[in-house]
Amino acid sequence: MRNIFCETMVKHSDDSNFIFLTGDLGYMALEPLQKAAGPRFINAGVSEQNMISVAAGLASQGLSPWAYSIAPFIYARPLEQVRNDVCIHDLPVKLVGNGGGYGYGVMGASHHAIDDYGILLTLLNMHVFVPAFRADVPPIVERLIKLEHPSYLRLGKDEQPKNFELPPYASWRHLLKGDGPTLLIVGPLAGEILNGFKELPPSDRPSVWVLTELPIVHHHLPAAFKADLERSNHLVVAEEHVAHGGVGEMLSRILLLAGEAPKKFSHYCAQGYVSGFYGSQNFHRKESNLTAETILKELKK
Amino acid sequence: MAFKETLLKSKKRLLQMHFESGVGHIGGNLSCLDILMVLHHQIMNQDDQFILSKGHSAGALYITLWSMNKLKDEDLKLFHKEPTKLSGHPAPKWREEIIFATGSLGHGFSLASGLALAKRFKNKPGRVFCLTSDGEWQEGSNWEALIFAHHQKLDSLTLIVDANGLQGFGSTKEVASMDSLTEKFKSFGIPVEEIDGHDLNAIEKALSQNTKGLRAIIAHTTKGKGVSFMENKMEWHYLPLKEPEYQLAIQELDKS
Numbered sequence: 001m002r003n004i005f006c007e008t009m010v011k012h013s014d015d016s017n018f019i020f021l022t023g024d025l026g027y028m029a030l031e032p033l034q035k036a037a038g039p040r041f042i043n044a045g046v047s048e049q050n051m052i053s054v055a056a057g058l059a060s061q062g063l064s065p066w067a068y069s070i071a072p073f074i075y076a077r078p079l080e081q082v083r084n085d086v087c088i089h090d091l092p093v094k095l096v097g098n099g100g101g102y103g104y105g106v107m108g109a110s111h112h113a114i115d116d117y118g119i120l121l122t123l124l125n126m127h128v129f130v131p132a133f134r135a136d137v138p139p140i141v142e143r144l145i146k147l148e149h150p151s152y153l154r155l156g157k158d159e160q161p162k163n164f165e166l167p168p169y170a171s172w173r174h175l176l177k178g179d180g181p182t183l184l185i186v187g188p189l190a191g192e193i194l195n196g197f198k199e200l201p202p203s204d205r206p207s208v209w210v211l212t213e214l215p216i217v218h219h220h221l222p223a224a225f226k227a228d229l230e231r232s233n234h235l236v237v238a239e240e241h242v243a244h245g246g247v248g249e250m251l252s253r254i255l256l257l258a259g260e261a262p263k264k265f266s267h268y269c270a271q272g273y274v275s276g277f278y279g280s281q282n283f284h285r286k287e288s289n290l291t292a293e294t295i296l297k298e299l300k301k
Numbered sequence: 302m303a304f305k306e307t308l309l310k311s312k313k314r315l316l317q318m319h320f321e322s323g324v325g326h327i328g329g330n331l332s333c334l335d336i337l338m339v340l341h342h343q344i345m346n347q348d349d350q351f352i353l354s355k356g357h358s359a360g361a362l363y364i365t366l367w368s369m370n371k372l373k374d375e376d377l378k379l380f381h382k383e384p385t386k387l388s389g390h391p392a393p394k395w396r397e398e399i400i401f402a403t404g405s406l407g408h409g410f411s412l413a414s415g416l417a418l419a420k421r422f423k424n425k426p427g428r429v430f431c432l433t434s435d436g437e438w439q440e441g442s443n444w445e446a447l448i449f450a451h452h453q454k455l456d457s458l459t460l461i462v463d464a465n466g467l468q469g470f471g472s473t474k475e476v477a478s479m480d481s482l483t484e485k486f487k488s489f490g491i492p493v494e495e496i497d498g499h500d501l502n503a504i505e506k507a508l509s510q511n512t513k514g515l516r517a518i519i520a521h522t523t524k525g526k527g528v529s530f531m532e533n534k535m536e537w538h539y540l541p542l543k544e545p546e547y548q549l550a551i552q553e554l555d556k557s
Contacts, residue, residue, distance in 0.1 A: 016422075019422065040422065042453075044449060045445075045448065045449065045452070047442075047445035047446075047448065047449060049407075049411070049441070049442040049445055050411040050414070050442055050445035050446045050448075050449050051449075052411075053408055053411030053412045053414075053415060053442070053446070054411050054412075054414050054415040054418060054446075054449065055415065056401070056412060056415060057401075057411070057412045057413065057414060057415015057416045057417075057418065057419060058415045058418060058419050058422075059415075060400055060401070060412075060415070060416070060419075061415075061416060061419035061420075061423065062419075062423070063419055063422060063423070080405060080408075081408065081411070081442070084402070084403075084404075084405055084408060085401065085408055085411075085412060088393050088402060089393045089394060089401065089402065090394070
């Protein structure tokens, strides 16, 4: 998704308020933006804490700063700067983290972001965007530009199945009809799971939804999702994020408060490093049972 | 009223505010009040911006704003009370003079760098001043900011260090010595001027210089300046004033 992100940024870079800061990352990806934005593309160096506060300073003066890095370096390293300088002041700084979840695979745990949106959504005024497919990036960037609050864009890899037609972009989308449980997937993991489900007959598969914007607010739950949940009475949430602070926790709380909790709830989420070994993104997904095969097998029990 | 009289009145008002509120952080407020007063009364204009990185000196900033008729006595009565905007460290989104809420050390200089960069991009006039403490330079983020501000040639930015030599649990020399901060700044290629942070002429002269490029001013100050029993005493980082101490402090200031 990094390339489509860069292409989209280039289109917006002629806005005189546009400023792009990178923590010395983006080699072989962001050069077109560097060229297009000129002096408004700033390599802030390997100094994420400073970069976030500088972005806050810029935003306080009406500029529109984006701050980019590998995901954990944009939210975990400078967390206090995000909290105090950006979120407490409700400034429209746009944090961009590349490689959400286990995206950096065998690069190791330091480069993984399996606790990112949970941590960030504990902060005041924060909004999170987790594009699921390449095509989601441009409309999400449009929303980010208009948003007058802090935001975090979690970029992953595009896993849209071949010959699968996506519905137009929306924060909640019904991707696949099915007679089974109501399965809500967060972000790009949807592609991987769709791949395993799309050829199955509707009677043998869950009803698959994808969610790309957080936090979840009860009155924004689509009526069709609520109706689907009422039908299945079984909510399944799959996300490449740890349980704490994840969408499973968020959504179950909202449904419980509203008295709309389904009879059954299943949660598939990042389990950390189960075997203690490291591998590709898919290796870690498998260890966390975040595959279509495992989910299907378990749901059939 | 002559500036010196305004300054004396402000020091007394600072002590009154702390006494009435029963809260500490007086020592660090007295170490930087001369600098804040000269900066706001004699140097800054409407295009200039200020960041108080040592947010625990909020009291000195409130008093400075009071001395400029931007805060009233009724406001100061709410210092450390509730509900209040005059919290122990500056609150966000409240007054245009307080662009950022601070309190956790090591943020202000980066924020000020962002403001200076914004002036460049928006082609706006004015200078940006940032006051840090000396102990605060133990925060790694400040060094990130120093590298960035120098590399980006943030010409409008002036860094002021309130070097009172005392920090939270000891002297800066004992805790984690940075001697000499001047040499360290210079090694980054940044011009540094050392001044007596209580010499009003020296402060005014150092802050008036608006030469091209980032500048640092290390202001050697005394924690608790002007009140003999507070000067260079660790405890006055924290202690509130009792009635006899308050009366004695006022008498000393009157005699100064």
